[in-house]
Amino acid sequence: MELSVFNIKGEDTGRKVTLSDAVFGVEPNQHAMYLDVKQYLANQRQGTHKSKERNEVAGSTKKIKKQKGTGGARAGSLKSPVFVGGGRVFGPKPRNYSFKLNKKSKAAARISALSLLARDSKLSLIESFNFDAPKTKEFKSILSNLKVEGKSMFILSDVNQNVVLSGRNLPKVKIATANDINTYDLLNTDKVYLVEDSISIIENLLSA
Structure with missing residues (x-):
């Protein structure tokens, strides 16, 4: 052309x-x-995104309540993802795209x-x-x-x-x-x- x-x-x-x-x-x-x-x-x-998982969150590892008899689900740590302030499950990690x-x-x-x-x-x-x-x-x-x-x-x-x-x-x-x-x-x-x-x-x- x-x-x-x-x-x-x-x-x-x-x-x-x-x-x-x-x-x-x-x-x-x-x-x-x-x-x-x-x-x-x-x-x-x-690729620098990052969130903290339960092993990286600051907090006590003491068992927060007894295992049985509370009427609620068992819980062993404040770092659990189900609590506010706990770690994130399968969060983003640094990677090369x-x-x-x-x-x-x-x-x-x-x-x-x-x-x-x-x-x-x-x-x-x-x-x-x-x-x-x-x-x-x-x-x-x-x-x-x-x-x-x-x-x-x-x-x-x-x-x-x-x-x-x-x-x-x-x-x-x-x-x-x-x-x-x-x-x-x-x-x-x-x-x-x-x-x-x-x-x-x-x-x-x-x-x-």
């Missing part, structure tokens, strides 16, 4: 770039995308996400740009020129500190490099803007 290249003023440059069908024109694999997003979200979890996902599955998920964006006309190409110094105001003017609405993602060819610092304070803007794109960010946006230089990097990375 072919996409027109725009400049940061929102003007069509008259040039078109042909995107690889192997990366931007496949039938989306829903299950691969699901697994990649699931792994991404699982990796964000700290991450899991392994094959590289081919991850690549298939990213290709599917890019193809989905291209199919739904949520993909645009822009010329490479840079700032002399970090300026959020200049980045906002680019958003205005491109008529960006909702969440947007800009994919650069490599790390550009001035561009990253200019856009990081904008709540609905995500800036990433071609080597760091992930399925979750691609699907969690309304529009993706590919800097022209990043296309070859993405195609080489995902078609390898």
Whole structure:
């Protein structure tokens, strides 16, 4: 498929770039995308949750009442889960939520996400740009020129500190490099803007 290249003023440059069908024109694999997003979200979890069981709760271990003759159930400790202030039964413990996902599955998920964006006309190409110094105001003017609405993602060819610092304070803007794109960010946006230089990097990375 072919996409027109725009400049940061929102003007069509008259040039078109042909995107690889192997990366931007496949039938989306829903299950691969699901697994990649699931792994991404699982990796964000700290897994530091913890509750105390009966052997960890502070309290006396003295038998609180005699075994028989009270008319109630037998009880041997204030730490029992049935009492207020007692331990919790099968409570959460610290654990690692991450899991392994094959590289081919991850690549298939990213290709599917890019193809989905291209199919739904949520993909645009822009010329490479840079700032002399970090300026959020200049980045906002680019958003205005491109008529960006909702969440947007800009994919650069490599790390550009001035561009990253200019856009990081904008709540609905995500800036990433071609080597760091992930399925979750691609699907969690309304529009993706590919800097022209990043296309070859993405195609080489995902078609390898």
